[in-house]
Amino acid sequence: MSTSRSKSIAKKLTRMNMVVCVVALLLACTGFVTYDFSSFRQVIVRNLSIQAQVAGSNSVSALTFDDPSAAERTLSSFRLAPSIVSACIYTADGKPFAIYRRDGNAPIPTEPRTLAGREETYWYEHGNVLLLHTIVFEGKRAGFVFIESDLRAMTARVKSYIAIAVGVLAFSLVVALLLSHFVRRSIAEPVIRLAEVSRQVSREKNFSLRAAPGKEEGELATLVETFNEMLGRIEERDRDLQSARDNLEKRVNERTAELAAANKELESFSYSVSHDLRAPLRSIDGFSLALAEDYADKLDESANNYLQRIRAATQRMGVLIDDLLNLSRVTRSEMQRQRVDLSGMARTVASELVKNDGKRQVEWVIQEGVEGFGDARLLRIVMDNLLGNAWKYTSKHPAARIEFGYERSNGNSFYFVRDDGAGFDPAYSERLFGAFQRLHGMTDFPGTGVGLATVQRIIHRHGGRVWAKAAVEKGATLFFTL
Amino acid sequence: MKQDCLSSTARSATTVRLLCVFLICLCFPAATLYAQDSRPGEYQVKAAYLYNFIRFVEWPAAPAAVKNGPFAICVLGKDPFGPVLDSILSGEAIGGSSLVAKRISKPEDALACRVVFVDASEESHLKDILTVLDKASVLTVSDIPKFSERGGMIEFVFDGDKVRFEVNVSNAVDAGLTVSSDLLKVAVAVKRNSQPGA
Numbered sequence: 001m002s003t004s005r006s007k008s009i010a011k012k013l014t015r016m017n018m019v020v021c022v023v024a025l026l027l028a029c030t031g032f033v034t035y036d037f038s039s040f041r042q043v044i045v046r047n048l049s050i051q052a053q054v055a056g057s058n059s060v061s062a063l064t065f066d067d068p069s070a071a072e073r074t075l076s077s078f079r080l081a082p083s084i085v086s087a088c089i090y091t092a093d094g095k096p097f098a099i100y101r102r103d104g105n106a107p108i109p110t111e112p113r114t115l116a117g118r119e120e121t122y123w124y125e126h127g128n129v130l131l132l133h134t135i136v137f138e139g140k141r142a143g144f145v146f147i148e149s150d151l152r153a154m155t156a157r158v159k160s161y162i163a164i165a166v167g168v169l170a171f172s173l174v175v176a177l178l179l180s181h182f183v184r185r186s187i188a189e190p191v192i193r194l195a196e197v198s199r200q201v202s203r204e205k206n207f208s209l210r211a212a213p214g215k216e217e218g219e220l221a222t223l224v225e226t227f228n229e230m231l232g233r234i235e236e237r238d239r240d241l242q243s244a245r246d247n248l249e250k251r252v253n254e255r256t257a258e259l260a261a262a263n264k265e266l267e268s269f270s271y272s273v274s275h276d277l278r279a280p281l282r283s284i285d286g287f288s289l290a291l292a293e294d295y296a297d298k299l300d301e302s303a304n305n306y307l308q309r310i311r312a313a314t315q316r317m318g319v320l321i322d323d324l325l326n327l328s329r330v331t332r333s334e335m336q337r338q339r340v341d342l343s344g345m346a347r348t349v350a351s352e353l354v355k356n357d358g359k360r361q362v363e364w365v366i367q368e369g370v371e372g373f374g375d376a377r378l379l380r381i382v383m384d385n386l387l388g389n390a391w392k393y394t395s396k397h398p399a400a401r402i403e404f405g406y407e408r409s410n411g412n413s414f415y416f417v418r419d420d421g422a423g424f425d426p427a428y429s430e431r432l433f434g435a436f437q438r439l440h441g442m443t444d445f446p447g448t449g450v451g452l453a454t455v456q457r458i459i460h461r462h463g464g465r466v467w468a469k470a471a472v473e474k475g476a477t478l479f480f481t482l
Numbered sequence: 483m484k485q486d487c488l489s490s491t492a493r494s495a496t497t498v499r500l501l502c503v504f505l506i507c508l509c510f511p512a513a514t515l516y517a518q519d520s521r522p523g524e525y526q527v528k529a530a531y532l533y534n535f536i537r538f539v540e541w542p543a544a545p546a547a548v549k550n551g552p553f554a555i556c557v558l559g560k561d562p563f564g565p566v567l568d569s570i571l572s573g574e575a576i577g578g579s580s581l582v583a584k585r586i587s588k589p590e591d592a593l594a595c596r597v598v599f600v601d602a603s604e605e606s607h608l609k610d611i612l613t614v615l616d617k618a619s620v621l622t623v624s625d626i627p628k629f630s631e632r633g634g635m636i637e638f639v640f641d642g643d644k645v646r647f648e649v650n651v652s653n654a655v656d657a658g659l660t661v662s663s664d665l666l667k668v669a670v671a672v673k674r675n676s677q678p679g680a
Binding site for chain 2: 062070
């Protein structure tokens with residue numbers, strides 16, 4: 001297919017040459033033959049006129065001395081001119097005097113046509129040319145000569161012309177074929193070569209290929225040159241692009257390394273901060289406990305109350321530091337992804353929650369067979385937080401219902417934890433996953449505001465997404481994917 | 483005026499004649515096959531031929547006396563033509579000289595003529611006449627039998643009922659006349675005198 005396509009320009013060139021040659025020849029032949037016919041007709045008429053003049057002047061004496069046989073002898077010389085169909089000599093008053101017929105029965109006009117004052121006239125009738133000539137002798141009209149000639153000379157000429165034209169046409173076609181061979185070599189072949197190279201370039205995506213410059217000049221040379229130049233430019237641009245890409249990759253790597261280093265620094269900083277914060281806190285807690293136990297009777301009520309407050313605050317700070325440590329651990333720990341039975345995990349969490357506060361009326365609806373693919377330890381933290389939140393925010397309701405399951409809708413699939421507890425104002429749902437962000441008062445629902453931030457971080461590490469839907473006092477649903 | 487009268491009488495005569503022919507035709511259909519009378523008369527034709535001969539014959543340069551006068555066609559002896567010859571020649575000219583018909587009685591008078599018609603009535607003097615005209619550039623024409631063999635130039639003969647003529651080229655050449663080949667072409671016979679030595 002590629003060869004036929006590449007050959008098509010050569011074929012087209014050949015065809016074009018042929019067509020031009022044939023059309024030019026036909027036009028030339030037509031013009032030539034048309035011209036020759038009109039001139040040849042005139043030649044025929046002129047010859048006929050001469051023959052009529054000769055016959056007329058040879059018949060003068062016959063007419064003068066009323067000797068038709070002499071005139072017929074004169075006319076009989078027309079036997080040597082086979083194209084003359086008939087001839088007739090008329091007397092001056094228009095009566096037939098002597099008649100010649102080639103075929104013996106050709107009709108002869110009984111009266112010469114009117115000459116309208118002219119000495120000679122000719123006309124065409126059924127494909128023959130007819131001529132009437134006045135015989136003038138000594139300034140007087142002595143009679144007329146009529147000659148009818150067929151155009152067989154013309155027909156013979158037409159035949160020979162057609163033969164010549166066919167011969168010339170055939171010869172010219174052969175010459176044109178040879179010429180087109182040269183034209184092909186000088187035009188088609190460079191183009192075909194160029195097409196071949198361009199096809200190879202597009203197939204191999206190899207822009208270092210070049211079309212070989214041939215001997216040709218002018219537009220074709222420019223074409224080859226420009227093509228090569230274009231390839232060169234593409235190659236150059238390719239190289240630039242490649243180096244830009246390499247550069248970019250390097251810079252990305254650098255940035256990533258910088259970021260990773262910064263991240264690590266930040267994490268170790270927050271870890272050490274939280275870790276180092278524990279030691280003074282422990283001594284505050286320890287000594288305040290010792291103070292409360294050993295000196296409770298020596299302190300008045302208000303001092304004991306202050307002491308209790310210090311202790312509560314210290315413990316809360318301890319929980320806060322634990323949470324912070326957890327959060328930083330979540331980020332730093334290695335992930336080991338595997339298939340995890342989320343339903344079982346949800347049941348475990350639920351039973352632990354129930355064990356801690358068995359007096360509440362909570363209906364657990366846990367879908368069977370829900371599985372996830374992820375790090376079991378991290379997913380346990382997610383389940384702890386989400387179910388724990390549900391448990392916490394339904395604590396103000398006498399009877400509650402907590403659901404866990406897996407859903408598909410609109411081609412998306414996600415896990416969900418639904419409760420019918422306090423809920424929240426959806427206008428603040430964006431703040432929900434920020435660290436230390438809380439939508440409820442500390443007195444209503446205790447907490448550090450780190451739980452959902454941790455959940456989000458774990459889900460993001462799994463490449464998933466977490467979001468919430470809620471309304472005040474209508475419960476909340478937290479969705480996540482893995 | 484006179485001519486008009488003549489022609490009108492001729493015309494009425496023709497009418498009467500045609501009527502007769504018509505009546506004869508009614509009675510004898512076979513006789514109508516050839517109505518000789520409707521054709522021009524013998525001497526009418528001969529008169530016309532006399533005039534026509536002039537155009538196919540060339541004369542040498544004539545002596546001044548002859549040259550300046552009219553181109554004369556003479557009738558020697560009894561005139562068989564009547565007014566026909568005059569009417570044919572009237573108004574005609576050749577080489578700038580007008581044609582006239584002359585009636586002469588003596589052979590010597592013929593020397594001033596270009597053409598002389600010797601009537602049959604002169605047959606007995608033929609030898610004398612031709613002797614007088616020997617070497618003179620005068621075209622001699624006659625309907626005397628064997629005229630062309632007896633030293634004349636053109637002799638009227640009958641070919642069937644048609645007036646034709648014979649030409650003796652030698653006699654014409656001897657007189658310095660040139661006869662056109664066209665004329666010879668329509669002659670029934672072209673004769674030449676055998677050379678004495680041949």
